[in-house]
Amino acid sequence: MMLKVENLSVSYNNAVAVDNISFEVKKNEAVAILGANGAGKTTLLNAIFNTVKKSGKVIYKDRDISNMHTKDIVSMNIAYVPDKRTVFNDLTVYENLEIAAKDIITSKKRRYFMESLEHIFERFSNLKEKIALKAGYLSGGEQQMLSIAQGLIREPEMFVMDEPTAGLSPKLTKSVFEIVSFMKHKKITVLMVEQNVNKTLQYTDRAYIMNVGKIVDSGYSETFLKSKSVKKAYLGG
Ligand SMILES: Nc1ncnc2c1ncn2[C@@H]1O[C@H](COP(=O)(O)OP(=O)(O)OP(=O)(O)O)[C@@H](O)[C@H]1O
Ligand SMILES: [Mg+2]
Structure with missing residues (x-):
């Protein structure tokens, strides 16, 4: 197992943003986290990288990184591209x-x-x-x-990104997904949050669907692509 998240919760001033979430990413998998605005996706990634206060456990390659400093986590060969640009x-x-x-x-x-x-x-x-x-x-x-x-x-061995295609032209969006393919080819494990549901499901192996702080569904991306009802229910189309 590459990444294992157990019972992760984050609250902001008593409002629960991430509510007891558990999920995992296997080596060489590309996994998506999908969900509407405000579902808690960014907070979940920030909790993994320990930039927000949380409860629960994060295990990276059998090592408990729950309480490690962000810079030490990143130096374990995980890349994190947050939603705000870092250049x-x-x-x-x-x-x-x-x-x-x-x-x-x-x-x-x-x-x-x-x-x-x-x-x-x-x-x-x-x-x-x-x-x-x-x-x-x-x-x-x-x-x-x-x-x-x-x-x-x-x-990196693992690449985590938060909405990498946000605000990009269709041409650059396409380049980002080509890079996801390239990462897969290079055996880099991928965890990505995205709003671009169809494209993301085409390029990932599995997906978790978040809604108001919880994972409400999970499965193979291919299966989600075919099931219109799931897309309607959680992903707006
Ligand atoms: N620093 C903060 N202080 C207080 N509340 C916050 C903070 N950051 C996020 N929230 C709240 O937590 C909830 C989850 O926010 P989050 O940014 O994780 O959602 P998201 O799924 O990434 O949304 P989006 O798709 O719009 O990026 C929202 O209700 C948001 O208002
Ligand atoms: Mg976000």
Whole structure:
């Protein structure tokens, strides 16, 4: 098991946002968390990465990470791209990538970093053209791509993202899902929160449906794709 969440709860001023949630992600799986606005999806991810106060347990590769600092969790080879973009506006695209990888590039690994960069730019040609531009001048979509690239450059074992296609053009949305395929191909385990239900179900193995803080349904993405009633009930269509 890659990730196991047990009885996770989060409250904000007595209002329960995540209500006793348990779920798991197996190695090499791509798993989606779907649900309406305000269902608690972002809070759930933030609880996994310990940026909000929670109760319950989070196990990553048999290790209890429930009380670990966010930066220590991330350094266990999990990438987290939160819903807010994390690029440094005053740094160039190149510098943003370099800084994302700084604790893993030693001089010995420099060549390897440059190779990873080439692979990433094959998929993010927009970024390659703008490698020397300050990230603050990128479009919102390009900044989102850079956030994902920052995760990928670390060659993570698991990649967690919160609405990576939010605000992106159809073309960039397509690129994001192609990257999900690429991650699967690279045997990177994926956990993604998304609003783009149909596309997400096409690119993931399993999905959990959240509604007002609880998981109300789960199953194979393929099965959800075929079952209109589930989509109507929880996902608006
Ligand atoms: N920092 C906070 N303080 C108080 N309440 C919060 C806070 N963050 C989220 N909430 C509330 O918790 C609930 C879940 O919010 P959350 O952002 O996790 O939902 P979500 O499923 O990610 O929604 P969306 O699809 O809009 O991103 C909502 O009712 C929200 O108003
Ligand atoms: Mg959210």
